[in-house]
Amino acid sequence: MTGGSAALRIAARLPDTEAEGPYLRYALWLQGCSLACPGCCNPEMLSPHGGTLVGVEALLREIREAPGIEGVTLLGGEPFEQAGPLALLAGGVRRAGLGVMAFSGYTLHELRARPGAAALLAEVDLLVDGRYRAAERSSRRRFVGSANQRLHFLTDRYRALDDGAGGIGAGEGPVEVRIRGGALFVSGAPDAGLLAALRAGRREPDGDARGAGPPLTPT
Numbered sequence: 001m002t003g004g005s006a007a008l009r010i011a012a013r014l015p016d017t018e019a020e021g022p023y024l025r026y027a028l029w030l031q032g033c034s035l036a037c038p039g040c041c042n043p044e045m046l047s048p049h050g051g052t053l054v055g056v057e058a059l060l061r062e063i064r065e066a067p068g069i070e071g072v073t074l075l076g077g078e079p080f081e082q083a084g085p086l087a088l089l090a091g092g093v094r095r096a097g098l099g100v101m102a103f104s105g106y107t108l109h110e111l112r113a114r115p116g117a118a119a120l121l122a123e124v125d126l127l128v129d130g131r132y133r134a135a136e137r138s139s140r141r142r143f144v145g146s147a148n149q150r151l152h153f154l155t156d157r158y159r160a161l162d163d164g165a166g167g168i169g170a171g172e173g174p175v176e177v178r179i180r181g182g183a184l185f186v187s188g189a190p191d192a193g194l195l196a197a198l199r200a201g202r203r204e205p206d207g208d209a210r211g212a213g214p215p216l217t218p219t
């Protein structure tokens, strides 16, 4: 099935990042999340009315043209709150020979009971699940924000990366800082001190401190 006229409400996208999963990836931040975890790192992505509507077919073209990527990472926001059109996108990604990694604030158990989630789950190779809990924030595992979150190898694609300790490598993952259109765009999981410094360092002419793009892997 193709994306047809289906569209996704997205907050941001990067065609080339090593900070949101293994290898070089295209990262897609979905707009909207109803879970409202205290300490959510991307509060500007919670409203279901923000972001930009982009057609699935247009996104697929962009992904296919992204040079050198191994796969796509879906994060946000909450990817599974747009599961229908996102399943179409993820299916197209996998038919192009690319891998799919997804971060969800819902646990796998919750997703298996969630109406409409099955089609997207069927297209995900690697899932990081569970709410972000600020009190359990940890940089022990690469790409994973809090200790309660779990990795699920839903296919064999990334299974060789399983380090046997609940992750795909120990220690902090890379942090990338870019300037896009005059704004800072931060991906990966900077520690709180670095993030605060980045936010403080970016002041708009009217004096308002603004967010620094997608600052953390939030879910």
Ligand code: SF4
Binding pocket: 033, 034, 035, 036, 037, 039, 040, 041, 042, 046, 076, 077, 078, 104, 105, 106, 131, 132, 218, 219
């Ligand atoms: S941390 Fe993730 S799951 Fe929690 S509110 Fe933020 S985007 Fe949603």
